[in-house]
Every structure is written in C-alpha cells, then in structure tokens.
Amino acid sequence: MKTGRVTQKKSIRKSPSAARRAATAGTRIEKDSMGEMRVPSTAYYGAQTARAIENFPISGLRFPPSFIRMLGLVKWAASQANGELGAIDPPVSKAIGEAAKEVAANKLDAHFPVDIFQTGSGTSTNMNANEVIANRAAEISRKKKYQTRKIHPNDHVNHGQSSNDVIPTTIHLAAIDSIVHRLLPGLRHLHRALAEKSQAFSSVIKIGRTHLQDATPIGLGQEFSGYAQQIRLSISRVEHVIPVLGELAIGGTAVGTGLNTHSDFARRVIARLVSETGFPLTEARNHFEAQGAQDALVEASGAMKTVAVSVTKIANDIRWLGSGPRCGLGEIRLPETQPGSSIMPGKVNPVICESVLQVAAQVIGNDLSVTIGGQASIFELNMMMPVMGHNLLQSIELLGTSAENLASRCIEGIEADEERCQALIEQSLAMCTSLAPEIGYDAAAALAKEAYRTGKTVREVGMARKVLPKERLDHLLDPAKMTKPRGKAKGGNGHPSTRRRA
Known part of the structure; x- marks a missing residue:
C-alpha cells in the first residue's frame, strides 16, 4: 500500500472510501485550512499528514508500534468519554471508537508515515491519527449503517484534546507499556541468570583485580552476586519511574487550562485507560507542569542510562574474564555462538557482550538528546517531544531485548575454569x-x-x-x-x- 508521493495520473474522487476501493493506486484531493493537497487514494490519512510528509523528509525514522498502539488507545478512550458526556453524537463516538481500536491493534501502522523530526509538539503525528481514524470511522459508519454525518478529524476525533496533551500522554503510556512488557521481563530474566551463576560458582575462588592489577582473592560467585545486585537495583530504578510516568497530561488541552474540554473529560479518559491497561495512571496534579515541562521523560531516560551503565560493567567484565582462550584471563568459558573472524580460522569472540555494549552506548547517547530536549521546555510547552519520545522508547526496547539476549545466549551458558582460577591465585x-x-x-x-x-x-x-x-x-x-x-x-x-x- 503506497503512502508516499505518487506520480500517476491525476485521480480526483468524490470520497476517500471510493478511492480506497479502487484497484489502481492513484491520488485523491483532500482539503484542510490551508487548501488542497494530493493524497494517495489508498491512504487513510489526509491533507495535514500529506503536508507533514512534504515538510519533513528528514530521517525515515517513525514512532514505533508501541507508540501508535497507545495513541490509538488514547483516541478510543477520548471518543468514549466524549460520547458519554454528550460532546459528540453516540453513533460518531461508536464509529471513532472502533476505528481507534484498529489503530490500537496496530492494524493501520502503514498509514502513519510522519518523520520523528517534525513539529516539536508532535502535532503532525496527532493530526495523522485524527485523519486516519476519521476516514476509517467514516468507512465503518457507512458499512454498518451508523446514522452519522461527516466525521471530522478535529471536531470529532480530536474533540476536547490538543496535541499538547495527547502526545505527552501517549509517550508516557507507551513508555510504561514497554517497561512492563519488555524491559522488566528482560531484566528479571538477566537477574535470575546471574543469581543462579552466583550460586553455581560459590565454591570457585579466583583472584580479584583493582586498577586492572592483581588484588586479593574473591569468590567467582561473589563477583557474580555483585552483577546480580546491579540488575536487581536496575529493576527497582525502572519500577520507580512507572508511577512518575503514570501522571498524564490529558485534559490540559493547549496550555494546561483545559480550554474546550469538559471538566470530567480527563477523569473519564484515564479511567478507561486504567481499565484497558491495568497501569497505575492518574491525572497530572498540575497540568501546567505536565505540559510546560517534560521532566518525567528526563527522569525516565536517566533511569535507562543508569541501567545501561550497569550492563556495560557486567558485559565488559564477562568478556575480560572469558578472554583468551590461551593468552587471556580465561577464568570463565563463554558459550560459542558464531565464528569470530573472516580471516582467523577457529576464532570465537564474545559477540553477545559486544552487542550489549553497543546498546548501552546508544542508550547513553539517547539520554543526552532527551536531556537537551527537556531543556527545550519554554513557557507552556516543550518543543522536542517527538525526539524525546522516540529516544526514550528506543532505549527501553533496546535494553529489554539485549538483557533477555545476554541472559539466554551468554550468562546461562557460562562455565568456570576452576583450574585456571586456582593457578592465577597462586601466582x-x-x-x-x-x-x-x-x-x-x-x-x-x-x-x-x-x-x-x-x-x-x-x-x-x-x-x-x-x-x-x-x-x-x-x-x-x-x-x-x-x-x-x-x-x-x-x-x-x-x-x-x-x-x-x-
């Protein structure tokens, strides 16, 4: 399905649904407050998204599926709250809710083409969602014969909302979701693997090292217990940021005052989000802080950086302890995972540890961008939310997958070379x-x-x-x-x- 610039012959159609049903991939004309735009006839998005595609041909980086999923969930919860409050007609609420649920199920990810490096509030991505949901809701409404008028991306899908509260809310939700379902399981697996090796190596004595020089003896199990404790503390640090991220900006609209939204809107939206996710979510205690600053994202990213530093120490130590096989320390034997050299036959490298080290470097770099992004909070709005959200979500994902991989493909297969450990102690x-x-x-x-x-x-x-x-x-x-x-x-x-x- 094509969602980018189209060069085929002009094809103006009376309705988006008719264009989508067409077998040929042409274009249709969509309008917004700035005028007409050509849009691929198979795309659910509209004019504002098409403008963003033209304005931001920067990187090819997109928000990840976890973000799109939570954005759909926010729009679903908002549509249901608006329907209950009488802000939009019940059939419109129903159609929007069904379309938003498809977004939340990642069924429409191909229709979210906007680059990360866009407007600093993330307005282009919010409007991307509004347009996709409005057009899909119109299809659903016609198919199921809901009695609705035209479903508008701003008047209906975005009712009672602003990009300025929707985007930070979505980032928070996506971060919690990734932490709960990706990062914490990976860290817990890594902690178990290290703790089990600590017990398995409890009788193995080796030489300790400080400043890369010989120090007094230490148990290999004791050494691994230190690694396990680092990961246990990493888990605690990550768990700590969940309630911090659980404060949501939704309901603040443009500048935190809640203009153009019902006073009970935020409470109802968040109640539905809690019911759907099980996350500990609350309305922001102060909407002006929640939208005028993004300190929660900076704090969460800082926790990810600390985890990255911890796994750096562990991965580095393990590859040093396994160095050799004959001319290195060689106190442990690492699982052989793949040939290590294109020129040196028989060489096997600590590639899993090297992968972790690269992940850690990326996460630490991501954190610097998030920190700088946090400094771009001026007056009532932060202007670097897309890159802050992208980097934080990438860090969470990378740490989760690399922790799982380190545990299963390296730590669990480590063996101690007791003879080598004893020989080095005596020397x-x-x-x-x-x-x-x-x-x-x-x-x-x-x-x-x-x-x-x-x-x-x-x-x-x-x-x-x-x-x-x-x-x-x-x-x-x-x-x-x-x-x-x-x-x-x-x-x-x-x-x-x-x-x-x-």
Whole structure:
C-alpha cells in the first residue's frame, strides 16, 4: 500500500472510501485550512499528514508500534468519554471508537508515515491519527449503517484534546507499556541468570583485580552476586519511574487550562485507560507542569542510562574474564555462538557482550538528546517531544531485548575454569596482603617485590625466608579464607612493629 508521493495520473474522487476501493493506486484531493493537497487514494490519512510528509523528509525514522498502539488507545478512550458526556453524537463516538481500536491493534501502522523530526509538539503525528481514524470511522459508519454525518478529524476525533496533551500522554503510556512488557521481563530474566551463576560458582575462588592489577582473592560467585545486585537495583530504578510516568497530561488541552474540554473529560479518559491497561495512571496534579515541562521523560531516560551503565560493567567484565582462550584471563568459558573472524580460522569472540555494549552506548547517547530536549521546555510547552519520545522508547526496547539476549545466549551458558582460577591465585603477588597483620606492611611488601623479581610465588618466598611457621603461613595464604572478613590474626604478639620482620 503506497503512502508516499505518487506520480500517476491525476485521480480526483468524490470520497476517500471510493478511492480506497479502487484497484489502481492513484491520488485523491483532500482539503484542510490551508487548501488542497494530493493524497494517495489508498491512504487513510489526509491533507495535514500529506503536508507533514512534504515538510519533513528528514530521517525515515517513525514512532514505533508501541507508540501508535497507545495513541490509538488514547483516541478510543477520548471518543468514549466524549460520547458519554454528550460532546459528540453516540453513533460518531461508536464509529471513532472502533476505528481507534484498529489503530490500537496496530492494524493501520502503514498509514502513519510522519518523520520523528517534525513539529516539536508532535502535532503532525496527532493530526495523522485524527485523519486516519476519521476516514476509517467514516468507512465503518457507512458499512454498518451508523446514522452519522461527516466525521471530522478535529471536531470529532480530536474533540476536547490538543496535541499538547495527547502526545505527552501517549509517550508516557507507551513508555510504561514497554517497561512492563519488555524491559522488566528482560531484566528479571538477566537477574535470575546471574543469581543462579552466583550460586553455581560459590565454591570457585579466583583472584580479584583493582586498577586492572592483581588484588586479593574473591569468590567467582561473589563477583557474580555483585552483577546480580546491579540488575536487581536496575529493576527497582525502572519500577520507580512507572508511577512518575503514570501522571498524564490529558485534559490540559493547549496550555494546561483545559480550554474546550469538559471538566470530567480527563477523569473519564484515564479511567478507561486504567481499565484497558491495568497501569497505575492518574491525572497530572498540575497540568501546567505536565505540559510546560517534560521532566518525567528526563527522569525516565536517566533511569535507562543508569541501567545501561550497569550492563556495560557486567558485559565488559564477562568478556575480560572469558578472554583468551590461551593468552587471556580465561577464568570463565563463554558459550560459542558464531565464528569470530573472516580471516582467523577457529576464532570465537564474545559477540553477545559486544552487542550489549553497543546498546548501552546508544542508550547513553539517547539520554543526552532527551536531556537537551527537556531543556527545550519554554513557557507552556516543550518543543522536542517527538525526539524525546522516540529516544526514550528506543532505549527501553533496546535494553529489554539485549538483557533477555545476554541472559539466554551468554550468562546461562557460562562455565568456570576452576583450574585456571586456582593457578592465577597462586601466582598473585597480592597474596601477601593476608600476611601484613602478622609480619607488618613493609615486610609483606618486601616479600611481594622479591617474588616478582625472582618469578616465585609469595608462598615460596615466605617459606624460603621462614617469615612464619609453615602451618601458619599456609593458613594465612588459604585463598578461601581471604574471601571473608577477618580481624586480628590469632596468635599475634601485639603491634606488627614488635613482631619478627623479614
């Protein structure tokens, strides 16, 4: 179905429905307050959408299906509220409601061609919806013999509304929908996978690292428990923004005063939205804040950025821990998912982690645009809502799918190389840390330096220099004991300066 510029011969038809029934793809003439526009005869949209297509041939980026779905739901709820309040005739309300439900079911997505980079209020997209729903409602009305006059995109579909309250309301709803059905399930799966690996690796001891240098031993399970906790906190941060986004601007109309809408309109619309979605939705406590600023979107995007930073740390650590297979750290083995090189046979790369890192970079970049967009809130309206909405929804979607993919295609298949972990522990110079309370910091440092210079282990140098009895030395150099809190060593003789030094 063609929805763009058409070059076929002129085809003026008396009604949009007749044009749509035509077998040939031509054009029809539609009118708005600025005059006539040619529109593809198969398109449900009208003149204002056609103008937007001509005015904004910018990127090819469109609002995602989640946004279109919620936009249809808002128009459905509005049509039902207007019908109940007597603002539009019941047959008109019924026809608009049925058409809007088709939009909400994503059946008419092909008729939403407007670019993201458009008017800052999103008016072009709101009018796109109004025109599509009006024309489709007219078809439904004729087919089902509803007794209606012409259904107008502004007078009927947009009654009691403005782009200035519809677009932020829709963005909020789409963000909640994507969070609930995409992001949170993905994060919960990732949390479970990491927590299960933490338990599975509870007996594996490895060397810790700070500044990319050897540090004291740590349990591999302990390391993974940190990753699991990061994701648990990510879930909490994301859940926190749901009620923030649940405050809806609908009912504020142009500048927040509610001009041209019934005083009970917003309450009725939101009640229907709650019934349909189950989301915790409320009318904005202050419509002038809800429309004059978009701080809720900035806050939500900030939460997505924090999640992106968390998964960056996890994905980076995992690919470092799995580096090798022979010349890297190699403490864990990652699932092999695909050949890694077009020139080096047998090479396998940590591609799932690399995918996550790219997603995180995109989300962090999206957040900067959302932040700058939030600064474009001047007087009674924000003027960068389309790009703010697009970027936030993309971030939510990307984080949800990448979290799910990281869990299922990487984390769940990780295995520990216990032999490698043990070998690296014994080679670590940081093993001397557990000796410091007994022999003193300076003496322990001297052991580490000698071990480094001679290529021996701390244990071998300590035994050769007889810094402590062998049994005591082995006790202190037990890696498992170093993974738990330990106070003053038993059998000590006071301050290190009074004890034997090497």
